[in-house]
Structure formats: C-alpha cells, structure tokens
Amino acid sequence: MKFNKLNVYLLVIILLLASLLLLDKRFLPAKSPLPQFSPSNADLLSTVMNHIKTDYLEEPNPARITEGAYRGLINSLDPLSAYLDKDLASKYLSRKTPVKGTGLIIFKKYGVFPMVVAVRENSPAAGAGLKVGDNISAINDRNTMNLSLLETTLLLEAEPGSNGQTPVRLRVLRGSETLEIEVNRDFVFRDSLKFSAGPSGLVVLRPTSIYQGLAAEISKTLKARLKKRPVPSAAVLDLRDCWGGDYEEARKLVNLFIKVEEAASLESRGQKQAIACPDSPEFPNLKLFIWVNQATCGPAELVAGVLKDLSRARTVGLETPGLAGIQESFPLSDGSLVVLTTAVFSLKSGTKLWDNSLPLDVKLPYSESMDKLYQDKTLSLLTAKN
Numbered sequence: 001m002k003f004n005k006l007n008v009y010l011l012v013i014i015l016l017l018a019s020l021l022l023l024d025k026r027f028l029p030a031k032s033p034l035p036q037f038s039p040s041n042a043d044l045l046s047t048v049m050n051h052i053k054t055d056y057l058e059e060p061n062p063a064r065i066t067e068g069a070y071r072g073l074i075n076s077l078d079p080l081s082a083y084l085d086k087d088l089a090s091k092y093l094s095r096k097t098p099v100k101g102t103g104l105i106i107f108k109k110y111g112v113f114p115m116v117v118a119v120r121e122n123s124p125a126a127g128a129g130l131k132v133g134d135n136i137s138a139i140n141d142r143n144t145m146n147l148s149l150l151e152t153t154l155l156l157e158a159e160p161g162s163n164g165q166t167p168v169r170l171r172v173l174r175g176s177e178t179l180e181i182e183v184n185r186d187f188v189f190r191d192s193l194k195f196s197a198g199p200s201g202l203v204v205l206r207p208t209s210i211y212q213g214l215a216a217e218i219s220k221t222l223k224a225r226l227k228k229r230p231v232p233s234a235a236v237l238d239l240r241d242c243w244g245g246d247y248e249e250a251r252k253l254v255n256l257f258i259k260v261e262e263a264a265s266l267e268s269r270g271q272k273q274a275i276a277c278p279d280s281p282e283f284p285n286l287k288l289f290i291w292v293n294q295a296t297c298g299p300a301e302l303v304a305g306v307l308k309d310l311s312r313a314r315t316v317g318l319e320t321p322g323l324a325g326i327q328e329s330f331p332l333s334d335g336s337l338v339v340l341t342t343a344v345f346s347l348k349s350g351t352k353l354w355d356n357s358l359p360l361d362v363k364l365p366y367s368e369s370m371d372k373l374y375q376d377k378t379l380s381l382l383t384a385k386n
Helices: 002-026 039-055 062-075 086-093 149-155 214-226 247-255 299-309 370-383
Strands: 082-084 104-107 115-119 135-139 168-174 177-183 193-197 202-207 234-238 260-268 271-277 288-292 314-317 325-331 337-347
Touching: 062 082, 062 337, 082 086, 082 149, 086 149, 086 337, 104 149, 115 135, 135 149, 193 214, 202 214, 202 370, 214 247, 234 370, 247 271, 247 299, 260 299, 288 299, 288 370, 299 314, 299 337, 314 370
Parallel strands: 202 234, 234 288, 288 314
Antiparallel strands: 082 337, 104 115, 135 168, 168 177, 193 202, 260 271, 260 337, 325 337
C-alpha cells in the first residue's frame, strides 16, 4: 500500500516537472527569459512532496493533490490562463451564446478574491445590490481565492440548458462587512450599440462589446448623424464596461478612423505579426475621444490603445486591466482542459497591452458621478486651444 502511495507522489512530481518544461518551450509569451528549472528546483519540489507525505496531519487525497498542482501551475501564469476540471471543462465547451448569468463583470488575479468591476443594468446582480468594488470570497460555499478568472466566470453562469432560476450563493466582502447574497443566473447579455447626442455637438457611441458587425453599425450610425445639422463637432467612443469581443472586429473599427500599415502587432514566442488597417478610413477627420474604465477589456483595449498610440484619439478615464491577448485550449485525457495565453498585443510604440493599462491622456479619479466627470473632462479637452 505504501509503495502505491509513494508512486502517486512521484507521479505528481513528474507531472509538475513535465508541465513546467512543456509550458516553457511551447506556450508562454514571456516578457523576459524564464528561469531554468534546475536540479536544485527538482530537489526542493521532491522535499516538499516528501514532507506532505510524511508530516502532514493525515494522509492526503492523491487526486486532490494532483488537481491542486495543475490548478496552481496554470492559474498562476496570468489572469486569462486556466485549468478547468472535467465538470467546468464540459460547461466551457458546451457554452452557447447568448450566455445566461448574473450580470456581473469581474476581474481576478491568482491568489486574490475576484472583484466586481461592472454590473450590467437591469440584471439580477444589480437587483441584488451588488456594487463595483465588491469582492466575492465564495460561490456556493466554494472558496474563490485560488480559482482563475475563467473558473469564477463559469461558476457565475447558468448550467447549459437551464432557465437560470436556481440562484447562486455569493459571499461578498464590502469594506468591513461580509454579506451573503443570492443571485439568479437568468440574465441574457445581448450585444448592442447605444447612441446619444451630448452637449456641444458631442455624439456618444457606446457598444456593449466589440462584437462582429460593430464597425459597420458604427459607420452607418455616424454617417446618418453627420448628414444632420448641426454637424457633430466630435464623437465619443464610450468603451466603458466593454468586456470581450472579436479582435478582427477591433481592427475594422480602428480602420474606420485611420489608415496605417502597422497599427499594432501580435507577439508570441519571439514571433511578431503586424496588424494592418489598409483601407481608406471613412471618418479620417472626425475629432475622436475614447472613454475607458476598469471593465474595458481585450479587443476594446486594442481599439483605444491603437487610436491613442497613433494620435488619432484622446483617451479619458480609469486604468484598464491589460488583457489584450489570445487564448487557446488544450484538452487533457481525463476530460479536463488547459486554457493558455499564447499571444499578446503590442502597440506600434512598443507598449504591451498585457498586464498594463492602455495609455491615458486624462486619468480620472473614481467617483459616484462618473458620467458627469467623463463628460465635463471631454468638453474641456474639446474647447481647449491646442
């Protein structure tokens, strides 16, 4: 019996070593050369595992240790890489749009609780009183500390085929308070573009994400508005709470306002692919402002970052999470799944939109009246003599 258990621990060590070597050679878009996994590292890992085997208060569950090793190894790489067990892998692979959920947008790094960065209007989360800045310490009594962003997001979504009426139990940390909140997962998020006419000739366009067809929709909306009198003096691309979407659509959206051979680049393991906007822009002279916040993510960060970097727009708002990257999934033989970041986006200036906020012209403080703050600052930039 002892021999079998020892084999299990040795297998865990071998799996960890093999995983580290595999990741180092194939997948990680590292900013700098990774440290070599030396024999001394292997000895240290072996010593740790031996202490667990001989000194832990009870005989640990080998399957649980193995899964924990996978989760810690993958989830700690970056916010968008993740290890999914069989159940969550199945849920992830069977996802269908539109997805039913709570209406929460969260951000999470490994080893800290997920934070609410946005709450969709008219969603169950909004009705339950959840707020930006809340930390979620448990979902259905499952501690969230060492989960990935993707795992947390999946746990907040309804099961495929369900009506979402079965509530999810959240333990929420808000300041010094700990709240127990139940939220239904029946909110259907649908892509849309909101248009409004602001003061001083401002036109505000607010998409919910960078969804396919958005560039054409914005083009149609702007052309119709530019035919009216008075002609708008400037346009605002409001990318606040614009989480996710399509990177090719982001490129098309940028190309509406500027033509450039190299707008940005996609980098992966020493390889660099230029992102071009070769078509003649439809709105080359329209003054443009972009609003961003802590829930402006991925393709939206690419749009804002490129237009700011090329001096085509001015960016106003809060720092963004820096999550403009490409993920690929790799199924494992036991039905689990590894999701890894395999490439990241960089601006023409060299600034990476990965683990860095996109550059801002005006950084705003967070307040309870953000809409007015964004509008006032944009108007001051519009009327300034420069």
